[in-house]
Amino acid sequence: MRIILAPMEGLVDAPIREILTAVGGIDRSVTEFIRVTHGMLPPRIFYKYAPELHNGSLTRVGVPVAVQLLGSDPEMMARHGVRAAELGASQVDINFGCPAKTVNRHKGGCVLMREPEQMQRITEAVCQAVPSAVPVTAKMRLGYDDRSMAVACGQALEAAGADEIVIHARSKVDGYKPPAYWEEIARVRNAVRTQVIANGEVWTVEDYWRCREVSGCDDVMIGRGLVTRPDLARLIKASQAGEEGEPLSWAGVVEQVVAYGAELEQRLEDRYVTGRLKQWLNYLRRGYPEAEAVWSKARKIREAAPLYQCLNDSARYFQAA
Numbered sequence: 001m002r003i004i005l006a007p008m009e010g011l012v013d014a015p016i017r018e019i020l021t022a023v024g025g026i027d028r029s030v031t032e033f034i035r036v037t038h039g040m041l042p043p044r045i046f047y048k049y050a051p052e053l054h055n056g057s058l059t060r061v062g063v064p065v066a067v068q069l070l071g072s073d074p075e076m077m078a079r080h081g082v083r084a085a086e087l088g089a090s091q092v093d094i095n096f097g098c099p100a101k102t103v104n105r106h107k108g109g110c111v112l113m114r115e116p117e118q119m120q121r122i123t124e125a126v127c128q129a130v131p132s133a134v135p136v137t138a139k140m141r142l143g144y145d146d147r148s149m150a151v152a153c154g155q156a157l158e159a160a161g162a163d164e165i166v167i168h169a170r171s172k173v174d175g176y177k178p179p180a181y182w183e184e185i186a187r188v189r190n191a192v193r194t195q196v197i198a199n200g201e202v203w204t205v206e207d208y209w210r211c212r213e214v215s216g217c218d219d220v221m222i223g224r225g226l227v228t229r230p231d232l233a234r235l236i237k238a239s240q241a242g243e244e245g246e247p248l249s250w251a252g253v254v255e256q257v258v259a260y261g262a263e264l265e266q267r268l269e270d271r272y273v274t275g276r277l278k279q280w281l282n283y284l285r286r287g288y289p290e291a292e293a294v295w296s297k298a299r300k301i302r303e304a305a306p307l308y309q310c311l312n313d314s315a316r317y318f319q320a321a
Contacts, residue, residue: 001219001240002197002220003027004029004219005021005030005223006223007029007030007068007095008032009098010032010279013032015263016280017052017065020226020233021059021061022059022060022061023234023248024233024237025235025236026063026226026233027063028063028066029065030066031065031068032068033068033069033070033098034046034049034067034069034070034080035071036071036080037071037106038076040076040079040083046083046089050067050084052065053088056088056090057088057090064090064091066089066093066137067084067089069094069126070094070108072107072122073122074121077122078125078126078128079129081136082129082130090135091134091136092126093136093138094126094139096110096113096119096141097109097110097140104172110172113141113153113172116155116156119153120159121160123136123156123162124159124161127160127161127162136163137162137165138157138166139165139221140157140165140166141167141171141172141174142174147181147184150167150185154167154188154196162194164197165192165196165197166198167188167196168199169181169184169185169199169201170200180211182201182214183215185214185216185217186215189215189216189217195219196215197220198211198217198220199220199222202220203286203287204232205232208220208232227283229248230256250290250314250318251315251318253288253291254312254314257277257311258312260276261276261304261307264276264277265304270303271303274303274304277307278301281299281311282295290314290315290318293318298310
């Protein structure tokens, strides 16, 4: 009954992974995708996306982190899978789910679901090249143009030797619009022997249990739900034990956001730091009414220090209310 933090390009970076895994309840995480094209990427690119490689492929609290690759050339994907393993990756994940137009236009991500045979060739090449001790997994959607290719693609990944398959419960055309078609994940799960992990539209503890019931999956990957409620995995773990977990207060959330900013300041200019902080705060509006209350003021702030002050003031105000 694992809970896995989903890869989200431009949002779930290494500092976010550190913060969310420290809150508790997350069993595994996955990096943002590393784009594989025609040239061999140097180690510094792997370390940029997965600095956890310096720590045994673990976050500071010991949560494993998989290195995710995205590309369409089987040979180059295999070579980069080997490089990831050489640098210490404990798991190599292949991205067949990214719906971004720029990625799909260059034959990466979800567009490959139009070609299950190519998905199989890519995955097979990586599986054969990477040491057997390093699991090779894949993440896909239910299809590209529609949801009709999900079973065929799942079977292609199984035939290729993927150790696990994560399925986001929408097609590319569905985007991120509700609902999530968890019942379609169940169709794939019933058609393959490979472990299937459900993903998509899990925002609450109740959503988690419904997702498991409908999809039939024991393991669930959560992305936006964990960004919106950093304590969601911890609350789910408590519910698995038949207990009611302790929610993270708004003051606790602000502490996490400020800590995230401090990490970002070590490598980004101030304006980029505030941009990332406001991106996260925007997500938090769905999970915390306090975030909604402070949003109109915070969104206008362009420097990190005043933004920290604004958030800390809101924490004190709501704590005293």
